[in-house]
Amino acid sequence: MAETKTAYERVQTARSGKRPMGAYYIEHMIDDFVELHGDRRFGDDPAIIGGIGFINHIPVTVIAMERGDTIEERMKRHFGCPKPEGYRKALRLMKEAEKFRRPVICLIGSSGAYCGIDAEERGQGEAIAENLFEMMGLKTPVISVVVGEGGSGGALALGVCDTAVMLENAVYSVISPEGCATILWKDAAKAAEAAEHLRLTSYDLRQFGIIEKLIPEDGKTDREICSELKRVLLSEITRLSQLSPEELLSARYEKFRKIGA
Amino acid sequence: MSILEGIFGNRAVEQQPPRVCKKCGAEIPYKEYVAHHCICTACGTYLRMRAAERLDETVDAGSFQEIDKKLRGKNPIGFPDYQAKLDKAEKASGLNEGVVCGTAKIGGNDCGLFIMDSAFMMGSMGTAVGEKITRLFEKATAQDLPVVGFITSGGARMQEGIFSLMQMAKVSGAVKRHSESGNLYIAVLTDPTTGGITASFAMQGDVIIAEPKALIGFAGQRVIEQTTGEKLPAGFQRAEFLLEHGFIDMIEERPRIPYTLAKLLSLHRRAADRA
Numbered sequence: 078m079a080e081t082k083t084a085y086e087r088v089q090t091a092r093s094g095k096r097p098m099g100a101y102y103i104e105h106m107i108d109d110f111v112e113l114h115g116d117r118r119f120g121d122d123p124a125i126i127g128g129i130g131f132i133n134h135i136p137v138t139v140i141a142m143e144r145g146d147t148i149e150e151r152m153k154r155h156f157g158c159p160k161p162e163g164y165r166k167a168l169r170l171m172k173e174a175e176k177f178r179r180p181v182i183c184l185i186g187s188s189g190a191y192c193g194i195d196a197e198e199r200g201q202g203e204a205i206a207e208n209l210f211e212m213m214g215l216k217t218p219v220i221s222v223v224v225g226e227g228g229s230g231g232a233l234a235l236g237v238c239d240t241a242v243m244l245e246n247a248v249y250s251v252i253s254p255e256g257c258a259t260i261l262w263k264d265a266a267k268a269a270e271a272a273e274h275l276r277l278t279s280y281d282l283r284q285f286g287i288i289e290k291l292i293p294e295d296g297k298t299d300r301e302i303c304s305e306l307k308r309v310l311l312s313e314i315t316r317l318s319q320l321s322p323e324e325l326l327s328a329r330y331e332k333f334r335k336i337g338a
Numbered sequence: 339m340s341i342l343e344g345i346f347g348n349r350a351v352e353q354q355p356p357r358v359c360k361k362c363g364a365e366i367p368y369k370e371y372v373a374h375h376c377i378c379t380a381c382g383t384y385l386r387m388r389a390a391e392r393l394d395e396t397v398d399a400g401s402f403q404e405i406d407k408k409l410r411g412k413n414p415i416g417f418p419d420y421q422a423k424l425d426k427a428e429k430a431s432g433l434n435e436g437v438v439c440g441t442a443k444i445g446g447n448d449c450g451l452f453i454m455d456s457a458f459m460m461g462s463m464g465t466a467v468g469e470k471i472t473r474l475f476e477k478a479t480a481q482d483l484p485v486v487g488f489i490t491s492g493g494a495r496m497q498e499g500i501f502s503l504m505q506m507a508k509v510s511g512a513v514k515r516h517s518e519s520g521n522l523y524i525a526v527l528t529d530p531t532t533g534g535i536t537a538s539f540a541m542q543g544d545v546i547i548a549e550p551k552a553l554i555g556f557a558g559q560r561v562i563e564q565t566t567g568e569k570l571p572a573g574f575q576r577a578e579f580l581l582e583h584g585f586i587d588m589i590e591e592r593p594r595i596p597y598t599l600a601k602l603l604s605l606h607r608r609a610a611d612r613a
Contacts, residue, residue, distance in 0.1 A: 190537075192557040192565045197575060200585050202536030202556035209510035210542050214518065229494070229503060230537040230556070237507050251494050251503040251534075260496065275499050276415040285414075287500055330511050334472070336504040337414060337465025 081295065082246075085269035087278050088254060090246040091226045092188070097299050098157065098225055099126055099141025099184040105303045106310070107132055107139055115166060119199060122163030123154040124191070127170045129179065133311055138174035140167045140235060141184035142225075158191040161204035164234050168208050171215055180218040180314045183235035186225025188253065190234070205234040212237035213333075218317035218325060220310060223247040223279075223288075239329050240313045241287065243279035244302065245294040249287075250277035287336065359383055375592045384549055384592060386529065389438040389455035392488050396596045397451065401443035406473055410434050411466035411498070420497040423459065431457040435466040436491070439474040441483065445600025447607065450478035450485040456530075460492035463535060467495075468505025471539065475512035475523075484522035484603055489540050493533020506538040513542045522606040526595060527554050527577070527586065545602055546586040547595065548577035554586075 082090075090096065103110055103126065110130035115121040126141045144157025151157075159167075167183075174181045190201055212219060221238035227249030243249065254272035255265045262271075282288045290313075292306050317325065354368035357376075364380035371379075375395060376387045393402060413420045428434060436458035442451045452474050454461040461467075471487075478485045494502040516523060525543030529552040536556050540546075548554060555575035563570060573579050580586045590598050 190556065192562050194562065194566065194568055194570065194574065197555055197557060197562070198583055200541075200583065202554075203541040203585050205537035205556070206510070206539070206541035209507055209538055210514050210517075213507070213511040213514040230506060230534050233503055233506060234537075237510070249500060249503075251499055252496050257496055274415070274417055275496075277500065281415075282500060285500065287504060330515070333504060333508045333511050336508055337468055337498075337501045 083269065084248075084272040084275070084278050084281075085254065087246050088226070088248050088268075088272050091186075091248045096186075096225055096246075097303075098186045099143040101299070102184055102222075102224065102303060102306065103128075103130070103139055103141055105300065106307045107137070110139070113170060116162040116169055118162065118165055120162045122160045122166060124157050124159040124187070125163035125167055127166055132182070132307065132314070135311075135314060136177075136179050137314070138170050138179050138181045139184070140170060140181065142187045142235070144187070155191055157187045158189060159187065159231060159234075160191045160193075160196050161199040161201050164190075164204040164208050167235060168211055171212065171217075171219070175215055175217045178217060180220065180317065181215070182310060183219065183221040183238065185221060185223045185227050185232045185235050185249075186247070187228050187231055188226055189228030190231030205230050208234040209237055213329065214326065216322040216326065218314060218320075219329075220313050220317075222306065222310075223249050228253065237329070237333070239317050239325060239332070240289050241282075242290040242292060242306070242309060242313075243282060243288045244292045244306070245279050247279055248272075248277045249279075249282055250275050357385065359385060377592060384529065384551065386456050386490065388457060389433070389453040389488075392453050393438065393442075393451075396488075396599070397442040397444055398446065402440050402451070403442070404438065404440040405477065406439055406470050408434060409466055409470055411464045413497075414465060414501040415497075415499040417497040417499065423497065427457075427459045431455060433458050435470065436461045436463070437467045437470050439470045441477075441481075444486065444596060444603060447600060447603035448483055449603060450474050450481075450483045451487075452485070453488040454490045456490045456492075459495065461490045461535075462492045462495035462502075463505050464495035464498040464502045465505060468502070468508050471509050472505075472512040475509070475516045478521060479512075479516045479519045482519070482521060482608075484524070484606060485516060486524045486526065486599055486603075487539065487543070488526045488528060489531050489535060490528045491531060491533070491535040491540075493535055503534065506534050509539050510542065513539055517542075517544070522603070524599060524602055526599075527552055529553050532556070532558065541585070547588055547590050547598065548580065548586045549592055549595075550577055550589055552577045554580050 107130035112128040254268035257271040258267040359378035362381040
């Protein structure tokens with residue numbers, strides 16, 4: 078597969094309002110899905126859908142970012158940018174998955190963690206930090222899939238995993254191209270140029286060894302992409318389920334340990 | 339002033355230019371400046387300490403052994419002009435990277451120590467900073483040592499792209515292993531501690547101490563204002579705000595921090611070592 082689009086075209090595709098997000102993949106990959114709400118601390122964050130269901134008769138925990146389709150739904154889900162209670166709900170459900178020995182599937186697609194006074198008051202940084210820390214020790218397989226925009230720390234908070242998957246047109250970056258262009262050149266209009274330099278496409282990340290699997294999209298329907306993703310998830314669940322918790326955690330540590338070593 | 343003399347040379351300390359308070363503009367002779375813990379002698383503002391200055395007033399004389407001093411960053415994504423920025427930061431700061439790591443004694447207690455330095459690209463974390471802090475936690479785990487970290491950082495280093503983001507996960511893994519080995523980690527948050535650093539090892543301490551009025555947060559203040567249109571309350575994201583909301587254990591005045599660290603380290607000494 079060769080690179081056929083510019084980085085910024087992929088950024089725009091990843092952000093497209095028509096692009097399926099977490100709810101779509103749950104609907105089309107997971108049977109008997111039961112949504113579970115709340116962080117048991119403060120509230121329930123609609124930007125993250127969490128729950129359990131079957132993927133081909135295997136029970137799994139699914140944690141998915143969702144921005145919604147209609148404008149009303151997008152307001153309610155604050156455009157898919159999770160608040161601290163969203164990350165804390167995710168961690169609560171991951172701990173439950175560990176207890177019941179269920180694999181965890183995280184679906185990532187958000188411009189980033191919610192940016193606001195209330196999120197800071199409730200410890201946005203602490204919530205993400207706690208997820209990174211705890212996910213490093215979670216004794217059950219974790220597979221993270223970037224389906225849309227993987228926006229910085231807010232994406233990584235669901236991204237500490239055993240297998241990292243990206244859809245072809247998803248992007249994953251430390252900063253948005255606009256943010257990067259503003260800081261470097263005081264000009265957000267140079268975002269396309271910044272996107273190239275940031276090396277944020279699925280092809281870049283596969284080349285760097287940051288992700289293990291790339292799901293092709295171009296020329297395929299959403300349903301075809303979804304069924305290919307399901308096939309990859311099942312094969313990874315089968316592979317990871319054969320590892321002991323010690324082997325799993327050791328491999329997870331090494332996966333991140335070697336980045337920039 | 340042994341460490342400063344070691345870094346600047348005995349005569350060079352004498353020849354250091356006076357420091358200027360960024361708030362009131364007072365000129366403070368360098369010797370007086372470090373004797374006052376880099377706090378403005380005129381208005382009391384906490385000025386940003388260099389790693390060497392922090393080291394000098396924190397550790398027992400002669401106890402610091404630096405590790406990975408020569409470890410330097412690369413340009414993992416070939417970001418334009420980044421190498422030139424690194425060279426410039428190295429010249430300006432006299433450091434190879436934004437963090438100094440080693441082992442030391444604080445009040446007679448052995449520990450692993452890392453001190454970030456904002457003079458090197460705002461203490462931002464790229465692969466070199468991530469690698470150095472990871473190695474320090476790994477060494478401390480292997481040697482059964484507590485870790486003390488003085489933190490100041492603008493966040494992940496944009497010029498290293500996804501590699502810098504992944505350092506947050508990498509360091510978190512090492513902190514987790516250190517924690518599971520039953521060892522103590524004390525994070526000291528100084529001005530400013532923001533972005534991906536707040537969202538990783540700054541908030542993973544068993545004990546979290548902050549300096550008065552230090553800016554500590556995840557999202558940038560201007561970004562929050564522009565995104566939400568809300569006016570930020572007075573004292574927003576300052577150390578006092580974090581204490582009120584339950585995210586740090588205490589605020590300590592700078593001159594007291596070494597004593598508090600010694601007390602906490604001694605409280606966590608293994609029974610066998612205490613005897």
